[in-house]
Amino acid sequence: MAVERLWLHVPYGEKDKAKALGAYWDPAAKRWYAPRAGMAGLQRWAVQADVPDLLPGEDRTFGSGLFVDLVPTSCWFTNVRSCVDERDWERLRRMITRRAGHRCEACGRGEDRDTKRWLEAHERWSYDISTRTQMLKRLVCLCTDCHTATHMGLAQVQGKSAQATAHLRTVTAMSASQANAHISAAFAQWRSRSATTWTLDLSILTDAGITLAPPPDAGARTRQAEQRLQHVRSGPDSAPLHSAAAPTVSPARTTASLPAVERSGPVARLFHRLIVARR
Numbered sequence: 001m002a003v004e005r006l007w008l009h010v011p012y013g014e015k016d017k018a019k020a021l022g023a024y025w026d027p028a029a030k031r032w033y034a035p036r037a038g039m040a041g042l043q044r045w046a047v048q049a050d051v052p053d054l055l056p057g058e059d060r061t062f063g064s065g066l067f068v069d070l071v072p073t074s075c076w077f078t079n080v081r082s083c084v085d086e087r088d089w090e091r092l093r094r095m096i097t098r099r100a101g102h103r104c105e106a107c108g109r110g111e112d113r114d115t116k117r118w119l120e121a122h123e124r125w126s127y128d129i130s131t132r133t134q135m136l137k138r139l140v141c142l143c144t145d146c147h148t149a150t151h152m153g154l155a156q157v158q159g160k161s162a163q164a165t166a167h168l169r170t171v172t173a174m175s176a177s178q179a180n181a182h183i184s185a186a187f188a189q190w191r192s193r194s195a196t197t198w199t200l201d202l203s204i205l206t207d208a209g210i211t212l213a214p215p216p217d218a219g220a221r222t223r224q225a226e227q228r229l230q231h232v233r234s235g236p237d238s239a240p241l242h243s244a245a246a247p248t249v250s251p252a253r254t255t256a257s258l259p260a261v262e263r264s265g266p267v268a269r270l271f272h273r274l275i276v277a278r279r
Contacts, residue, residue: 006034008045009094011027011086018045029095044089049209051095055139058209062137063124064108064249066171068152068186071125072134072193080121080139083202085211092139092210100141107171109143117144127193134198136205155188238254 009030012016019025023032034042054060063069081089081261097119103110104119110120124138145167148155155164169179206212 005209007047007224008032009090010045011090021231051091053099055204059137066146069150070153070190086148088210097142106146120147135201
């Protein structure tokens with residue numbers, strides 16, 4: 001008779017601490033567990049209720065497929081992971097990958113440790129210019145390659161634009177001219193959206209009981225973005241797609257206060273020069 005695992009929700013940054021306190025790793029399930037009941041030191045990671053597969057108000061049909069999806073400057077270097085309390089991130093990440101069948105929702109591939117292809121969370125946003133609201137509409141599971149193509153601006157800064165464009169064409173069957181037109185249109189849209197200071201609506205997370213992480217102030221976030229972009233430029237192979245900088249958030253809605261591209265300093269100007277070079 002198989003023994004039921006006493007599963008734990010251990011954030012990646014706390015795995016060594018959990019291991020030292022007696023937690024075991026199940027490589028097949030990719031989860032930590034307690035080898036026996038009553039281990040007081042592991043109670044802090046006790047499993048909470050699963051996040052529902054459909055978040056309240058989430059539209060699973062919104063933004064399907066692979067396309068270049070550039071984030072306005074008001075939310076640079078942020079992602080769902082950096083918005084969410086670290087303990088709750090583990091619950092959310094597990095739901096996103098599980099409901100996708102542990103496959104990329106754009107290209108259908110799974111993880112591959114040898115090629116360093118992982119499964120990552122990506123946000124699909126809607127933009128209401130009349131209220132200046134950037135609303136989180138959907139979370140999707142993308143592999144590293146599809147995620148890189150999606151964030152084409154960072155791919156260019158990292159020196160990966162050729163690979164990202166090739167992957168975009170492979171997955172979408174675009175011709176070279178179609179891919180170039182698509183990328184140029186995405187940058188044009190990014191320029192337009194970056195001229196607005198957006199209010200972030202993350203209610204599909206908070207309505208699901210997800211705790212948002214305390215953010216740094218706008219000035220600190222700008223400095224972090226500046227440092228991160230310089231790091232990406234100097235060491236493209238060592239830098240992930242997003243930094244740990246969090247946006248300015250409140251329980252349901254939040255004002256992201258980075259100014260428009262023309263006024264937001266060296267970070268925005270560098271990226272602005274990059275996209276102008278494409279025109």
